[in-house]
Amino acid sequence: MKIDKKIIKELTEYLNEFNLTEIEYTDKDTKIKVSKSNLTSSNQAVSVASPTPISNPTKSKDASGTEVKSPIIGTAYLAAEPGAKKFAEVGKKIKKGETVMIVEAMKTMNHVPSTVDGTIKEICVEDGQPVEYGQTIIIVE
Structure with missing residues (x-):
């Protein structure tokens, strides 16, 4: 090749x-x-490999819980397509590695996994909102 x-x-x-x-x-x-x-x-x-974005959890200063941060700059989407079931909702129990959001960058859809097991306490971005590298996108308790 x-x-x-x-x-x-x-x-x-x-x-x-x-x-x-x-x-x-x-x-x-x-x-x-x-x-x-x-x-x-x-x-x-x-x-040459498939993407494996990983978020590093850190403790939030303002809220208790673990922050899941955006691994890249892009546009955040809460569901795989418009009208589809959302990956993350407040109060939903999730497991480590489960997709909580998609961040699209340069027409590539990057699934963002949860870094911990827990319950979603807060979703910090709106569907279709631009996000920065390292920006908190959800908080898990």
Whole structure:
């Protein structure tokens, strides 16, 4: 399999331009994921794999519970499509790894998993609202 270096270069430029930590390109049978290393912003790794966005839970200062944060910049969606059942609703019990929201970035739908078992205490974003990297999207108790 031959990898088009031009695509990797373009994806790397998007990472820097939009201050992203990870971006994925899919074309037929090829998936290319480019992500920045956590060590320095100039180190970059390239892998061919499916996306696995992971949120890091932190304790909220204003509310009790665990915050699930957006792993990327994009648009948050509470359901897979308009009119469909929402992934997360206040009071719903969820398990670690269960999808709580989708964040769309560059026409790629990224499922955001819960980082803990618990009950959804608060949904911090509206359907279709833009979100930033690291922004709290739900709080789980």
